[in-house]
Amino acid sequence: MLTRTCVRRCCAYWLLSLRSFPACLTSMSESLRFRNSAWAMPCDWAGACSLRTGSCKPDLYWLHPSMRKYLRCSLTLPVALLALQFAIPALAQQGTLELDPTRTEVHFALKTSLHTVHGTFKLKSGKVNFDPSTGKASGLLLVDAVSGQSGNSGRDAKMHRETLESRAYAEISFAPLEIEGSVPMNGDARIQVKGTFRLHGQDHEMTIPVDVRISGSDLALDTNFSIPYLSWGLKNPSTFILRASDAVQVSVHAIGGWTHDPAN
Structure with a gap:
């Protein structure tokens, strides 16, 4: 005891x-x-x-x-x-996202009174720096406006000549400024990306929802959003017979790499 x-x-x-x-x-x-x-x-x-x-x-x-x-x-x-x-x-390491243009798809869809026009654009480059501790982001995603095509040469020529005026405004861009939501080291997440969308030489503030999937250093992004091109000052492509919607739907599937800054 x-x-x-x-x-x-x-x-x-x-x-x-x-x-x-x-x-x-x-x-x-x-x-x-x-x-x-x-x-x-x-x-x-x-x-x-x-x-x-x-x-x-x-x-x-x-x-x-x-x-x-x-x-x-x-x-x-x-x-x-x-x-x-x-x-x-896991949450506070600064990193850089770089998209692969050859594995990134940019699609658009425009509803008309007769049918829906589908087409694509090509990504020129995409690089984003992100600090999860503050949510601040920087960088630029560039889309080649001249690459836009819908499978109809006559319609595409009119789109570039009258609506996009792609000879004068050859690039469409998005500059991220802030990211809301947690970006995991691995796994899936939905985030909100605030930034500046530049189209036809004019800047517009936008918040884009993005689904993120990270596996090691590989990253995939998916997003869908609407561009009210008429209210942004672009010409209406409607004709006497065919009436077009005042907004175009855009979807992006992007593949890239995610690297962490070892200094942070």
């Missing part, structure tokens, strides 16, 4: 360091844990516990209420700090 001196020793060392307390806890008998008065005695020893083995159950609810509260707080804080340590690198 252990003596009250053992309990006093555990109490004393517990006040100095929690590390050896579990060893003392597993050595105390159940009868001593019921004797709350032992915990109130002055702590007069400050060394490692060296106790004889007893039959004990390491249950916090056998302890004095004040010790239970302290032990819970002492254990919760290190666990929380450990979780934070692993979470910070």
Whole structure:
């Protein structure tokens, strides 16, 4: 049977360091844990516990209420700090996204009174720098306006000559400024990208929803959004017979690489 001196020793060392307390806890008998008065005695020893083995159950609810509260707080804080340590690198590393033009598809769809016109554009380049700790982004995505085609040469010629005026405005661009939402190291996420969309020589503020999929250094993006080209000042392509919608739907499927900045 252990003596009250053992309990006093555990109490004393517990006040100095929690590390050896579990060893003392597993050595105390159940009868001593019921004797709350032992915990109130002055702590007069400050060394490692060296106790004889007893039959004990390491249950916090056998302890004095004040010790239970302290032990819970002492254990919760290190666990929380450990979780934070692993979470910070996953969310707070600056990185750079670079899209592969050969593996990126830009599609558009324009509804008319007769049918829906489908077409494509080609991505020239795409690079975005992103700081998850602030949400700030920078960079530029460039689309070749001259590359736009819908499979009908006459219709495409009119689109470039009258609506896009692609000889004068050869590029369509989007400059991201801020990203809302968490970007994981691996996995899927939906984010909102705020930025400046430039079309026909005019800048327009836009927020675009983007689905992100990251696997290691590989990244895939998918987005769908609407461009109100008529309210943005572009010419209406409608004719007497065919009436076109005042907005064009755009969908993008992009593949690229994601690299983290080792300095951050």
